[in-house]
Amino acid sequence: MSRGESLVEDLKVMLNNPRFSDVKIKCSDYKDNNDILHGCRMILAARCEVFEELLFNEMRETDKIFFPEISTVAMKVALEFIYTGTVDENNLNTTNVIDVYYAANYLLLSALEEVTFSFIERILSSNIKTSIVKLFSAMITKFDVQEFKESRLFQLLCKKMMKIPLGTLAFEEISFDVLKVLLSQTLDQDEYFATSEYGVFRYVVLWGANKVSTQALAAYVKILPPDDSVEAFCDERIQKNEELIEESKYRPQILKQIDHLLPLIDLQLINMKILALIIDPLKLHSVECLIKAYRFHAISNIPTKTTRGSLVNRKITWDETKCGPHLIVNDDGTIVQSLARNNSQMAIAKQAFKGEDILQWDIVIEKNTKYVAIGVISYTEIEKPEPKLSKSLVWQPNCWCISSDGSYHDLTSSREYELEAFEEGDTVTTHLDMSKRTLSFSINGRKMETAFRNIADKVYPAISLTSLGKLRIKSLSRPEEKLSTDFKPDYDDMLNAILSRLLI
Incomplete structure (x- = not known):
């Protein structure tokens, strides 16, 4: 195609071309001159308010700009969009799309945000577990969660993560920050969570044990059965009058790994039998936390749900x-x-x-x-x-x-x-x-x-x-729940009676 036939094609020739540029851009991963990007001051300022503010105010006397929080790959995509108004989606993937979204957000390029958000939606629609985890992890690493948690991207990725049973995720896939954000942001959510609260507890403890050693992990796998066999495990302990034998030598090391995650587990959502026969003997939670959970079960006149979030309006298909x-x-x-x-x-x-x-x-x-x-x-x-x-x-x-x-x-x-x-x-x-x-x-x-x-x-x-x-x-619903207010029991006597019945 000859020059002059297409404005977009002509601008692509100018893109990152030193011959048509008077600004040098360095990004967070800059190592040498090969990582320098080139831009035209007039095009950048005309197409992007952030560049205009920088180039005609703060940095009007220099031809160099440094972006310490934007990667070179993300800036290349942003420059392509600034110059041409388009993005070659072949340059987007699960590895860099969160970085590109961040760059669009930082540079106030709302149209580029829309392009990257739509691309992320298409990735998530395939429900590939590894892609969801990778995007969620990248988002937590890149953004300040407290400032970003109300955004539609955070809400979208969080809802996708909630639908993945924790037990299906390799411990190596999940960082401490990912676990902390996921558990803290879903504790009081109305959305359905795919893992029971006991399953959350089990995963967190085994995740911590895996951080300590393979021996610690093996020891705790034996005493923390999965959801589908935990009731039989408890019943067997009751029938044999056996107490849980816990590998206490690993406890301090595991607590060091998960101490800040334990408060994000709602013990009131865990069956009282499991609390008494499995969780209590591990001595990972404080006595006060356990007593609070026991008392909740004692005064509730309805069966409690066992999963965080709500089943109300959950779609059945x-x-x-x-x-x-x-x-x-x-x-x-x-x-x-x-x-x-x-x-x-x-x-x-x-x-x-x-x-x-x-x-x-x-x-x-x-x-x-x-x-x-x-x-x-x-x-x-x-x-x-x-x-x-x-x-x-x-x-x-x-x-x-x-x-x-x-x-x-x-x-x-x-x-x-x-x-x-x-x-x-x-x-x-x-x-x-x-x-x-x-x-x-x-x-x-x-x-x-x-x-x-x-x-x-x-x-x-x-x-x-x-x-x-x-x-x-039609969608699921759940009968309205109420705690009984017709009586005020002696909590300590009731708790002792409950425990004695469980451990007979």
Whole structure:
């Protein structure tokens, strides 16, 4: 292309070209003259207010500018944008995009901020765990969290980090600062956190032990079982009347690593049995912290949630890989429907529920069908056979459900339920109490008696429908919680009674 045909192409020729430049720019990683960037004073000042202020006021007598907080790579992208109004996204990646965003923010280039923010959003949409952690770590390193925590970039990355179970992250991936910021900024968040509070405690302690030595890590792995086996671990201790044997020789070194992280763990969200049989004997928390948690459990007349954040309005979506062959799921994952005339087939949600929470969600009958079943199912691909998706929910092993003919079904039986048949437009609410392992239902707000007891400790929402049916699943909610104020117990007597029952 000849000169004069394209302004953008002509400006690219001038970009970082000493022949057309009268300003030299050094950045934070400057080592020698090869790292010097070149710019035109008039173009820089006309296109960027920060450069104008520097070049015509503070540094009007010099041709050198130093940016101690902006990297050379980030400045190159910023200069490209200043000169041409565009960015070659081939120059952006997970390693440098936070630096570029910082440079755009520093230079008050709002349009470049938008470009980099959109690029970050596209990276995050792939939900690649390593990319999310890398971007979050880079952001914490680059920005002052206290000043930046209200920004949309921080909120976006923080929400993405909350959805990654801590137990899936290698200890080497996470720095102290990353853990501290993540835990401090999510302690009172309304967003759902993917790790139970006991899981947070376990990860923090093992992270600290890993910092001490491989021997310390091995010792604490033995006495801190993962979420899915912690209850069995506690029950075994009670049955055998065994106390937890802790490797106290490592405690001072581990405390040195995690002392400032422990206050960011909410012990009130941890099951009292786990507190008494696992956490208390470790002597990592102060007696005052433990007593406060015990007392909270003693005066609460409702089962406490076990995860920080809120389940309110958490989106439930159908798993496209766990749907019958003639069922389809819409783009946002909330609607499942059958477009063909077929026998009853089932769909399972992506989200599993366990722990001790009390949850409820709605299924709306948007298009009536001959037969609908609504409930939950439990399965693990290793231990139990996978559900037969081409069959009705009522015929699945380990299911608990009601059907549109007013009956309810589990693994062993099928019985009538005091519920009228579902009709188009009806809303069926599933009420799940994981603390009591019970399941009940209501239709259009009228709640029925408990349908099932002793359900599995991990379940997925599930439905089945026949030809031309269409169902929508709506967001989770949680019944309103209140602490009992009808009595004022003797805290010490109650605490002693609780501990004595646990340790019998």
